[in-house]
Amino acid sequence: MNIVEEITYSEPLDHYLKVLRQKGLRLTPQRTWILNYLIECDGYPSADDIYRQISTVFPGISLATIYNNLRMLVEKNILYQVRIGTTYHYDFQGxxxxxxxxxxxxxxxxxxxxxxxxxxxxxxxxxxxxxxxxxxxxxxxxxxxxxxx
Ligand SMILES: [Zn+2]
CATH class of the missing domain: 3.30.1490.190 (Ferric-uptake regulator, C-terminal dimerisarion domain)
Structure with a gap:
């Protein structure tokens, strides 16, 4: 059974997935999950926060994968990155x-x-x-x- 198919996503996500496809980005299940998490999240999670959450859904995912996805979503202006102290925090830039x-x-x-x-x-x-x-x-x-x- 594929765990990814069980996850349901919100309406705004659908819109931004379309935007990502138009920008030529591959939509991996992990990338989709991260984007949805930041759309729904009211706070400003760090990569570590996201890592802790996503690990419950995609066990074995690496922190490097999280960082790669975040960097790419920031480059495409989908996410906003703010530096607090020595840590970067992320927010959805919808x-x-x-x-x-x-x-x-x-x-x-x-x-x-x-x-x-x-x-x-x-x-x-x-x-x-x-x-x-x-x-x-x-x-x-x-x-x-x-x-x-
Ligand atoms: Zn204060």
């Missing part, structure tokens, strides 16, 4: 959102930039670059850390 990162406890809050288009406009106008990817990352101190300072 919608344009910004990240506010607490410099003290490293909590990450999503926010929706209201004038992102104007920002991109001026970036393009001032540099003549062709836009390939935009992420907004702002560091600060979260309200609960602020209270204990």
């Amino acid at each position: 919608h344009q959102h910004g990240h506010m990162i607490c410099g003290k406890c490293h909590k990450i809050c999503d926010f929706f930039p209201e004038h992102l288009e104007q920002l991109l406009d001026s970036a393009i106008r001032q540099t003549s670059f062709k836009l390939t990817k935009a992420t907004v990352e702002i560091k600060g101190i979260c309200p609960s850390c602020d209270q204990t300072m």
Whole structure:
């Protein structure tokens, strides 16, 4: 019996699988699982976190395979990678959102930039670059850390 066929995936995943196919990526069961995990996950798991979860479904998968898949999904702008300390954390980049990162406890809050288009406009106008990817990352101190300072 093939364990992979028993896994059911959500609607948004179907859409992004199509995007991946259009970008010419092979959809291995492991890759599909990782993508779905990050779509459904509310947090920002590290490769180790993902490894622990996926090992229960695909026993014997290597950490190197996880890293290869994550790197590839980041390169294709499907995932967003944020470095916290010495570890990379991952998030699904399905919608344009910004990240506010607490410099003290490293909590990450999503926010929706209201004038992102104007920002991109001026970036393009001032540099003549062709836009390939935009992420907004702002560091600060979260309200609960602020209270204990
Ligand atoms: Zn904090």
